[in-house]
Amino acid sequence: MSSHPGCRRSPVADGDRVPGRRHNLVTVLRQRGFRRLLAGRLAAQLADGLFQAGLAGSVLFNPEQAASPLAIAAAFAVILLPYSLIGPYLGVFLDRWSRRTVIVLANLLRAVLAIPVIALIWTGAQGIPFLFMTLLVIGLGRLFLAAVSAALPHVVEDRQLVTANAFANTLGSIVFSAGLGGVALLVLLGLPATFHGYASVAVLAPLGYALSAAVTRWSYNPTELGPDVRHRHSTTLRGAVAEVGRQTANGFRHLARRPPALYPLAAQSVHRVFYGVLALAVTLRYRYAFAEDGDLGGSVSGIGGAFVTGGIGILVAALITPAIARRIGGRRWITLLLAVTGVVVATFGLPASSTLLPIAVGWVALASQGTKIVVDTALQHECADEYRGRAFSINDTLFNLCFVVGTYAGALAMPDTGRAPAVMTAVALGYAAVTVWFAVVSGRVSRAARAVIPAARETLRPCMPAAPHESRWASAR
Template identity: 30%
Template sequence: SYSGDWILRIALPVTVYKMTGSASAISLLFIAYAIPSIVLGSVAGVFVDRWERRRLMVITNVLMGLAVLPLIAVQSSAWLWLIYLAAFAESAVGQFFGPSENAMLPLLVEEKQLGSANALNILNNNLARFIGAGIGGVIVGTLGLEGAVILDALTYFMAAGLVALISVTSKPNVQEQAAHALDAIKKVGQDWRIGIRFVRHEPVVRLLFLSTVLMAIGEGTIGVLFAPFVLDVLKGGEAGVGALMSAQAIGGISSGVVVAWIATRAKPSLLCGFGALTFGLIDLVIFNYSTFVEGFAIAIVLFVLVGIPAAAAMTGLQTIMQLRVPDEVRGRVFGALGTTFGIFTIFGMAFAGIMSDSLGIVPVLNIQGFAYTTIGIMGLTLLHRQMVEATPVEAIGEIQTA
């Protein structure tokens, strides 16, 4: 499903930009994607901790496939509202998938293999990006948005079938089941508060949430301005948009096995810190090199390189979260993380959509480079020290009564 998702994530911004020529219109698209993470992210995590996760992942894949199909009807800018609505619906359902996947993984492998499992999972995602993004620009240029939508929907339906074949089930222990609807609603609210209370009590997790804030602001700016950057600054054309995404995925793929090997030997805090710092510095070179020299090939090489530290940073961050968060609240904490990411992604998107016209595309994009550089410095200093000094995680019962 990630391959199809990347096809559409390339096709939609390119389509919207060609229809409107407006970065603000693209920012509205990505805001539509981000709003559900704010409204539903934490709440979805509560249900992930209460429902059977494999079944939930199957259902969400089917629903996301159905959500994108109406985009076949889009013919002109008069249909922008449908693009925004479909993006919102797809993202809303997806809020239940991400926490399910992250919460289930630690139950499938031993703790010492968790870092490697995360690295290989990221390798899989990069492979999907390589395939999807690589052909996404070509598909939208030849078959149009309709072709991209059909392929995306098919990948969701295929993913649902594959997940259904997983033999391991995952359902955390839920104490009592509410007898009445009102009691059930109260129980959901209580479960959500327990998850948030855990975040407040765990210093390492709090620092990861701060890193997520910086990451989200940077990702919001690149999400809005990536297509305009490739089309207007680098003059790469529609195929260039997909080519650069695939180039970054190549770096992620090539680093996947290496990062998986390193993850069994290096502390995840150092993996996150060095990865984020290198990622940020390469980003700054990517956004600014065209001021001094020309050549689209330079961008391709740099995007390949940046995929390597990106994989390392995400592997370290996810591993720390999974190690420091008990299974019974893992869905809620990952849901809250998604909500946090969504809020500040929208901030970055809004800033990029409003300020890029006056400040320029490149100065606004530099925000992402500085954000990841800051995350890297934090990872190598504060986060590493806190992981070294970390005490065992409190029992959920103690947090619940705190």
């Protein structure tokens, strides 16, 4: 639902101050297509929370299983990297095939494949078959989310993308966290922290995947979620596979020519490296340092509390990001989030106490979600529809790859307790450096856009809207 390509207006995510009319949540929720896409997403992400809680619990918080920092980092790599490396290639198919079909089939396959994985959790068998099927389930989940993000501009208008992203991404994260936190609560209430206990809650996940597939299948026709018919390709599947490399390279070049999307994506990628370090530190603190007399039930409940504060941070980000992005601009909001995160890591992360750590978790979750909302909206609006699937697959690849790099870097530098003041100091300084870099390069783009608009106004006057805010990146003071 984008405007004429020659008259495209930059989104809130890319720009600075814009007017706030008709960007409210009520307007977005009136869109039936958005509500149904959201319902399918929430069902799948709740299932993800239950499934991944079963996986994580059986590996990390299980008295029958020991986990070193490198083993935890390796687990993240095995789960996340395979899809991350082929993600841009799959994005080519998101731009060729019906996204409704991709969403439905991905969830149906997950519903089927999750069943043997859960059976293997129950038996404690964590060999090659377990790893392979786990990779498939989680990889299909990443494909599902990329397809949903690429489909969103087909169910809401461009001017509503910030609010729609904020609400959908945040509610999805909260529902996912609810699945994780629900399992932690059950362990606190008496669910055995064993292979059998974790498998018994993960068994609900296939139902959520099947429900998500059904909602999407019966809510849209095959072409309704894109890609646009005029962007479909007529080549055979063999021809499509042959041109995957070239098309993926085109996707990278398409992004490289769009600084308002490229720079926020780069800033988020660096943030994800630091986020991986912090996530590993938090996991180790709760797994070993905060466990009283080896009580893993207490560790699970403690990290469950951290998930609660993280969920609160995510919710706050959803509530405030659209309004702040419209008032000060997406680039300034990202700059502020990165700067404050560095201060929070130094203030609350360095002591690494069970009292202060949840505060740091809450803020980092807020910053991550706020940044993600801005980045997703930038990609949705700046990238043409025929490249949008590739853009989101590239985004997803960087999102996971950078996180894994961070966990490995942390594993090489941290003891088993997760307490490493030098590492936390380096992370805080890293946030300071990326804040300065992003402020400089995004400001340069803003100034360049302001310089171009007066000349472009005369050329594009016949198709320009009446509102004076032609460029939302360029409207900065």
